[in-house]
Amino acid sequence: MIRAISVIGTGLIGTSIALAACRRGVTVFLSDRDPVAARTAAALGAGRARAPAVPVDLAVLAVPPSQVGPVLAEQQRRGLAHCYTDVASVKSGPERAALRLAPDPSCYIGGHPLAGRERSGPLAARAALFEGRPWVLTPSPLTSDTALRRARELVALCGAVPVVTQSASHDEAVALTSHVPHLVASLMAARLSGGPEGVARFAGQGLRDVTRIAGGDSGLWGDILQSNATAVAGVVRELHEDLSRLVAALDALARPDGRERAHGMRAMVDLLDRGIAGLTEIRGRGPGVPEHGAHIRVTLADRPGELPRLLAAVADLGVDAADAIVEECGPAGREGLAVRFAVAPRAAGRTVARLAAEGWDAGWANGAYVDQYEEGPALPTVRT
């Protein structure tokens, strides 16, 4: 059982860990190369801004990736703790440095909580920052069972979900999911610096979202990117090839020749479709949305206001109106409209019953729709 920890580096992540540990009754010691930052964290209730008198159970090194090895070696020599972990967003470099520099590398296990905020510093810290978030742990070949167990305890104290993997796998994954996205946001935002006058008026939510993460501290990010340069360069090179194809496609689309334009359009739509496919990889299906929903169909009476009224009724059941599908029904010459939507199978019976009780002409959609659904676009589902 962890009774005392030491947090080195009281920025956003270090202070948030300290706050979470304090709330669970752990004694926390705080330090930072900026003494005011450590005292600020202490004033927030995140622990004591001093060194422990005896070695603590676990020290958390919340320092930039390039500092993990040197700080680990220094603190181990001083006997700060029995075990050590870090929170850097790159793992291979710190692991190599630990194996090379630390007096006893078996006490060290790499760590990376996948959580953050746009704001940095102790004042932005939150005890709940890690709740439900993945926290990657990367034991080296030398890491002891004790170090792994203590790190798992810390993850549990913070309410996070441990993901144990190798440092190299971690670094390849975050190159793709974190480091290259940051660079892409920066590249896009850089195009706006010194752009035409007044262009900001045309900025919408899409642009804001694409560029949001470009705001991070350039010094810290430079350190992160240097520490993971090889993996990041691999992904960026593929991006560069795609971008070369994109330039060729755009050039073809701008030409008068119809055949060239058609060729450019195929390449363009292929890129856009690959993007859509990539999105579904990361979004997946939302929690609680079953692979095969039950399908309900409501036939509308020919009265004004029936469709908004039905959409409000199904919204109460958790269906997003924009997910429903409207279709024609009834005999030729007297066509009406019907609305179709999917619900979780076990919610289907009571959904039909509730709609019928409210006076709607509701029933199960027939097999043809189910087949269409399995092939077609994702349909909405009532969460149960």
Place this chain on the structure above:
Amino acid sequence: MIRAISVIGTGLIGTSIALAACRRGVTVFLSDRDPVAARTAAALGAGRARAPAVPVDLAVLAVPPSQVGPVLAEQQRRGLAHCYTDVASVKSGPERAALRLAPDPSCYIGGHPLAGRERSGPLAARAALFEGRPWVLTPSPLTSDTALRRARELVALCGAVPVVTQSASHDEAVALTSHVPHLVASLMAARLSGGPEGVARFAGQGLRDVTRIAGGDSGLWGDILQSNATAVAGVVRELHEDLSRLVAALDALARPDGRERAHGMRAMVDLLDRGIAGLTEIRGRGPGVPEHGAHIRVTLADRPGELPRLLAAVADLGVDAADAIVEECGPAGREGLAVRFAVAPRAAGRTVARLAAEGWDAGWANGAYVDQYEEGPALPTVRT
């Protein structure tokens, strides 16, 4: 005064315009090449799914960019309306097509409401979609005063803010602020398609934000990008050059030689800093945040819990805790902490008074801090 309009194309934008116009008492006629879509819009209360008996005041062509010219020519020949506008997100191509194809191009004015949702189709429509959003109008050299006036009336009916500019300026601006960001999101998302197994576990909010807009319909986006291919290609070419520099910087960062690494780091930090500069171009200063705030400083008593209590107190005054600055104060050996933050000048007096009334040791920060502020990072400001 607009009394009747016709909306051709009852997708998200067309139906939203129709809903907004109906709410203001305008008679709206709806059509779509998919009759069920037009009837769905009508069932939502967006108008009547039929052609008008006499020409309406204004027809809104809510069709893809490549269709604006042909649909305009066809409807003008039928005498659908006295004036015409469109809502396509590209303006030069439709304008050229209008000048070439329309029987009377003086009746046409290009338009582009800068609003949207991730969802498409009439069921996603909202009467309030355009409220407070810019709506670009691009009169051609032939556009009549009547057409411009009617289009302005439509913008006002929808609660949007008119921005009158030339079609070429519009297209250059949206290439930078909308079309290239979409491509950047697609390029990033495409890297995730067929990526390593389990990589989705590492996806955080940053990646989701960067890639969010990649989900749009690839057919419609292909059309948009073709219609603005020249302007988009210009920006993408600059992006390609930056990406080439980025690859070189990453390669240098991965090398063992210290001088090469230092060179790579300079190039990397330069790119990241240009990204940060670009972000401030589009974010600007928030509404109500003055250029020069008044600075307030609160000295904390040496008691536990004082800092969280103060942050809660200033949060009530509209200051984000993460924006405050903590600094050392007091004589050597008996250092304490003080918290500094900025408020709008006219709010400063009462802020100090309120804090003092609550028992805080609050006062104006001295001139040194004001100087620091003007040079240094943005400080928080109480909105008044």
